Amino acid sequence: MFRRLVLVAPVLLAGCVQPGVATAPVATMACDTSIRVSNQSSGVVQQLYFSHSSLNAWGADQLGASVLPPGRFVNYRMNNPGNYDFRVVWSNGQAAELRRVNVCAASQVIVTNAGLRAG
Numbered sequence: 001m002f003r004r005l006v007l008v009a010p011v012l013l014a015g016c017v018q019p020g021v022a023t024a025p026v027a028t029m030a031c032d033t034s035i036r037v038s039n040q041s042s043g044v045v046q047q048l049y050f051s052h053s054s055l056n057a058w059g060a061d062q063l064g065a066s067v068l069p070p071g072r073f074v075n076y077r078m079n080n081p082g083n084y085d086f087r088v089v090w091s092n093g094q095a096a097e098l099r100r101v102n103v104c105a106a107s108q109v110i111v112t113n114a115g116l117r118a119g
Contacts, residue, residue: 082103
């Protein structure tokens with residue numbers, strides 16, 4: 001698994017440099033918020049929810065009128081870096097949740113018969 005932090009070009013802040021004083025460029029890290037939800041279970045995922053862990057609501061079903069059959073995946077890009085909570089509901093009504101997935105470190109959420117795991 002690769003790390004999802006990407007080195008961004010050095011940035012020099014204009015107006016923060018004193019004449020005659022040497023400064024080194026500042027490197028910053030950016031987060032790739034792309035995440036793949038992969039159904040490796042034997043059941044059809046009927047509903048998929050995720051939200052930033054700081055929120056207290058799931059929001060809308062991300063699959064809408066679609067479903068996620070076994071062996072298939074969907075890709076998303078989160079609006080913000082940080083921790084996210086995930087919930088799936090299978091077509092048989094059973095549900096599973098996975099909390100506080102750092103989307104800067106994990107590239108996928110895997111749906112299994114035993115529940116959800118980050119990878």
